[in-house]
Amino acid sequence: MSCCDTPAGLLPFETALSRLLAEIHPIATQQTVELGQSIGRVLAEPVISRVNVPPYTNSAMDGYAIHLTEPAAASYRLIGRCLAGHPFEQTVAPGECVRIMTGAQLPPGANCVVMQENATLLDDETVAFSDGLVLDRNIRHAGEDISAGATVYDAGHCINTADIAVFAALGIASVSVKRQLKVALLASGDELKLPGTTLNPGELYESNRPAIHAMLTRMGIEVRDFGIIADDKEQLKSAFLSAAEDCDAIITTGGVSVGEADYTKDILTEIGEVNFWKLAIKPGKPVAFGRIGPAVFFGLPGNPVSALVTFHQLAVPALKKMQGHEQIHYPTQTAIAASDFKTSPGRTDFQRGILFHDDQGRLAVRSTGAQGSHMLTSLTRANGYVILAPQTEPVRTGDLVKVQWFDALLG
Structure with missing residues (x-):
C-alpha cells in the first residue's frame, strides 16, 4: 500500500468532511436574546456601534488637567476639580489646571493630564509639576477604542465573555442571534451503566454522552438527552424517530460497527439515508453520517477516545456551520x-x-x-x-x- 492508498471501503477523512459540510446548511431563523443569555450564541446580524467608546475624552490618570503651552509655565493656577460623572464645564486657560480623577471628562481647553505623583501643591491655588508636561499625555480620546458607525462584529461571530463587555459599553442590552440548535444525544449498549450506580460483571460506566453533552452545552446548543438505549433494534428505531421530530441533529455513540448487536447503520438505512459509514481515520473508523427526515445524523463509535475525536473533528464543524459560524475549520x-x-x-x-x-x-x-x-x-x-x-x-x-x-x- 502506497502513502496515498486508502483501505478498501474506507472513505478518506478529507473527503468525508467535505461531503458532510456540503450537506449542511446554516439555520435561517433568528431570535433576540439578552446579553446574559448570549454566551456561545452566533450573531445573526452585524453589530454597528451607535456611540463612541469611550463616549467622551477623559483622563487616564488621577492628577491634574492642564492647558499646556510652549514653553511650559513654572506653575499653574488651580481653578477647580473634575470627578467621574461630574464634569468641570469651565474652559481651562493657559497657565491653569483642574484636579481630575481617572475616567472623568476632560475639561474644555485642557490638553494634558499630569499624574498626581509629579505634582506639588505650592499653596491652595498653585501647583508645580516636576515631570509629565507632554501634550496629549494621559488622555483617552472619544471613540479611541470604537468609533460611532463602525462595524464591531460581523454576522457569524460567536459571542464570548469579552464581547459581553463590548456590547454593554455600546449600550446594547440585547442582540440578534441565530436560533439555538437542538441536538438529540444518546448512547447505545447493554453493557453501559450510569455513573454512580453499581457495576455488575461485564458492565462499564458510560462516559461518551456526558462528555459530548458538556461540549454541546459549551457550544450554546440545547441538548435533548435520551440517555442510554439498550441494544434493541426497535427501541433504537423508536428513539431515532422521536429525536428526528423536533431536533436539528441526532448524535449517537456505539452501535455503528459490524457486531451482531450494532443496529445503527441498518436503522438509518431503513428510516433515513446513509451518506457514508466507514472512514479512513484513526481513532474512529466506524462513523455513520446521514439524515432522518430533516435531522442530520451522526453515528459515532463506542470507544471513548474514538467518540470524542470523531465528534470534535467531524460533528463540531458541521454543527458550527449549522449555527452560522464564520469560522468552522481548525487551524493547523x-x-x-x-x-x-x-x-x-x-x-x-x-x-x-x-x-x-x-x-x-x-x-x-x-x-x-x-x-x-x-x-x-x-x-x-x-x-x-x-x-x-x-x-x-x-x-x-x-x-x-x-x-x-x-x-x-x-x-
Whole structure:
C-alpha cells in the first residue's frame, strides 16, 4: 500500500468532511436574546456601534488637567476639580489646571493630564509639576477604542465573555442571534451503566454522552438527552424517530460497527439515508453520517477516545456551520517531533500530543504515550493533536509533523 492508498471501503477523512459540510446548511431563523443569555450564541446580524467608546475624552490618570503651552509655565493656577460623572464645564486657560480623577471628562481647553505623583501643591491655588508636561499625555480620546458607525462584529461571530463587555459599553442590552440548535444525544449498549450506580460483571460506566453533552452545552446548543438505549433494534428505531421530530441533529455513540448487536447503520438505512459509514481515520473508523427526515445524523463509535475525536473533528464543524459560524475549520501548524510516532497506513491518524516550545523557541510536540481508542488519559494529558497523514513510514524524532491545538471544547 502506497502513502496515498486508502483501505478498501474506507472513505478518506478529507473527503468525508467535505461531503458532510456540503450537506449542511446554516439555520435561517433568528431570535433576540439578552446579553446574559448570549454566551456561545452566533450573531445573526452585524453589530454597528451607535456611540463612541469611550463616549467622551477623559483622563487616564488621577492628577491634574492642564492647558499646556510652549514653553511650559513654572506653575499653574488651580481653578477647580473634575470627578467621574461630574464634569468641570469651565474652559481651562493657559497657565491653569483642574484636579481630575481617572475616567472623568476632560475639561474644555485642557490638553494634558499630569499624574498626581509629579505634582506639588505650592499653596491652595498653585501647583508645580516636576515631570509629565507632554501634550496629549494621559488622555483617552472619544471613540479611541470604537468609533460611532463602525462595524464591531460581523454576522457569524460567536459571542464570548469579552464581547459581553463590548456590547454593554455600546449600550446594547440585547442582540440578534441565530436560533439555538437542538441536538438529540444518546448512547447505545447493554453493557453501559450510569455513573454512580453499581457495576455488575461485564458492565462499564458510560462516559461518551456526558462528555459530548458538556461540549454541546459549551457550544450554546440545547441538548435533548435520551440517555442510554439498550441494544434493541426497535427501541433504537423508536428513539431515532422521536429525536428526528423536533431536533436539528441526532448524535449517537456505539452501535455503528459490524457486531451482531450494532443496529445503527441498518436503522438509518431503513428510516433515513446513509451518506457514508466507514472512514479512513484513526481513532474512529466506524462513523455513520446521514439524515432522518430533516435531522442530520451522526453515528459515532463506542470507544471513548474514538467518540470524542470523531465528534470534535467531524460533528463540531458541521454543527458550527449549522449555527452560522464564520469560522468552522481548525487551524493547523507545523511542529518538530520530540518523540517517535507510529503511523497507520491508509488512515489519517489523530494522535494525542503535548505541544510546547523547545529551548530554541520552536514549536515541538511529543506523544502522550499509548494511543489506544479506549485510553481517555491520552486525551487528558494532551493539549493538541498530531495529525499524521496516511503513510507507511513512521515519524522519527526531529521530523516535521502537522499539529492542531485543542480548542476550548477539549482544552
